[in-house]
Amino acid sequence: MSERATVTMSATLAADEALARRRSAGEQVISMASGEIGLPVHPALQRMLAGAAQLNAYGPVPGGSALREAAAGYWQRRGLDTDPELVVAGPGSKPLLFGLLLAIGGDPVVPVPGWVSYVAQARLAGSQPIGVPILPGEGGVPDPAALRTAVTRARAAGRDPRCVVVTVPDNPTGTVASGDTLRRLGETARDLDLVIVSDEIYGDLVFDAADPAVSPARYAPERTVTTTGLTKNLALGGWRIGVARFPDGDLGRDLRTALVRVASQIWSSPAAPVQAAAAYALGEPAEITAHVAASRRLHEAVVRTVADRFGAVGALLTPVRATCYLYPDLEPLRAPIGRGYDLHTGDDLVRLLLDRYGIGVLPASAFGEPAIPLRLRLATSQLYGETDEQRWAALAADDPLTLPWIRSTVDRIEEVLADLAGPAHHVHP
Template sequence: MLLVGESGSRQRLSTEESPVTVSATLAANEAIAARRAAGLEVLALGFGEAGIPVHPLLRQRLAQAAGEIAYGPVAGIDAAREAAAGYWTRRGLPTEAGHVLLGPGSKPILFALLHAVGGDVVLPAPAWVSYAAQSQLLGREPIRVPVPVGEGGVPDAEAMDAAVRAARAAGRDPRVVVVTLPDNPTGRLASERSVKALCETARELDLLIVADEIYRDLVFEEGPFPSPAAWAPERTVTTTSLSKNYALGGWRVGAARFPDSPMGTRLLESVRGTASELWSSTPMPMQHAAAYAWGDPPELVERVAAARRLHGSVARAVAGTFASVGCTVPAPQGGFYVWPDFAPLRGALAERWGVATSADLARVLLDEFGVVVLPGSAFGDDPASLTLRVAVTGIYGVSDSERLAALVAPEPAAMPWIAESLEGLRDKLAALVAAP
């Protein structure tokens, strides 16, 4: 491809210069749509969308603000920043509105953060696909560190210490670690012990912590939430959005909470400057809807509680389905993901289907059984592993009426259409792992 500059000079742009392709999660969504358009069978377990209808009051707030077309402040309007500050304060993280910045979703905020901080990025392995991709877009190969055994979302502190010191000895410059609580892709919530150890190690290594807590309100069991900002407040930036707890992924509005420290103030101003060039300001109608939602009105708190029950019921049922055919499956604790490992079935899968990697396994499930899932390798897991990321929301219903019925059901997994999907999944998995 040739690009012609203002002076008439020509430059050749090679697609080989960029390793970044369409996000695996978004590609899965497009694959689902394409199969359905072609009239092919599909069991959609690949895309991490919340899968419930928009609450009518949120839709109403957006409609009321539809005429707000002016550019707003780069960091967000006061009402939305104050609401986000209240949201975090009520969750045990005292926050002032001046330490909050809004953006069109948490993904661009993360990119602006990584750009502002500079240096190399430390990630848990596995981790959500966009963390590594954004690091690569900035010209930095991420430093991946295994998670503690049985956990997810945070690097093992001892392994992180060794990896960072080795990277620095080799001339690299690690400056930030990104964590997710609870985790995508594993559905696990890191323990308080692991988060405290992470914070201590990050302080010793002088690493900024970026805590993606987008699924915080969707932890299935009540109890203390292990936010890094509680133990390393001076060096933790916390992000959230409305896309998961309120199922507003397409509305694109997120927020970041910056440390109340000189470093936090400098970082916020740097990110604000970057934001002014990347997105100017978050769309005004979204900000007004966010100001209402982050206020935790009772009707929306009730909706989130129902969503949490729905996600927990179906995630546990899906995990049980994979376990029933011989997979190792960590019990999901939050969000709407399951992380089955087919390692105990490796021999049968290799003999019958030629499966040697998680990508092979995902391909066979799609081509032979119409099941859309993502390979563990897309999240930084060892390609030779046989892990999959399964998003359970694709079986909540084919219409808003079914999804609403599942949302209010006392036992959502028992709803006829969900039970039928679970039975179909069990049959497909049994056929997949059956002896040739």
């Protein structure tokens, strides 16, 4: 087996499959491991896909012009002038990020904690990622001062860091780096001549419209490559479509060319019928923006409620500002949880939650953090119902927490937390 291929299975996808197996074996499970969005496909997008079923040509490697123009408009409406020629679409933002790491080369800097696949992708690309911690409460962006130190040291040691990967808003923490941090990130990247690869897949899922996420492309426009897709805002993970935006100028054009070459040899082009539907979605007609808004309100209501339950038993966590993730630290509960259970690492806690309570979550170690702290990443995006009917009802509800299938899950989580934090473990699944 190849050394490069000794990456582990994506932790989120692996957890998803394990939970699906338990569920189909008849177990009651609460899936909070993967950030897959458990919401239906908007009917307009189903119609667009169905209406494009006759499309079978590869078309251009970076996607057809309709899709690239729609993506340019999407960024334009968010304050970023975009040339459709500097847009590359691919079968998901995940392959685009991998292609970018190959195209840029050298060793990427990644945030710690950071999304499960950045490190694995860098290894598959033959690189040694350099992890740099975030600032407290500002996930997804390496602390600019620590970034400077790490890159300077790495270069002194003969290594070749060429880019820094950031996630704005952030997975796993559900937080959003501040404008000030992003400004300093941009300055640092300029000083160090680093490309910024900004994964903005959660860009439409910031709860406070008055305080949106800011792209580092605002502060370092000449060196920031931005990626996004329809996986999170429109629940289209299984359709596999993403887009990348390159900066204007020589650097951006060269990187765009390099990514298109890589794409032509690895995946050819994004699926043609999916491109048609994605072009419609990125055009953001009213029905689509309303659907995204409803999803965002639902995520906010549920993720904040679950976060409150964790806070209520003494877990430490930064307020969730975006996404459907919470990242609680249960270290203050180590003593009660450890009574009668051999508890050392976050992994132990994950196993306890799964085996005793049927609750699937991920440990912080999956995101590059040390193994010991009892820190978890929970995704609440699969709590909206089992059927399309329930999920549409959740999207339409003024208060989704009053819906019985959501209420009962939250109550169960509360019960489990009380049991963990209480004098003895007695709740049965």
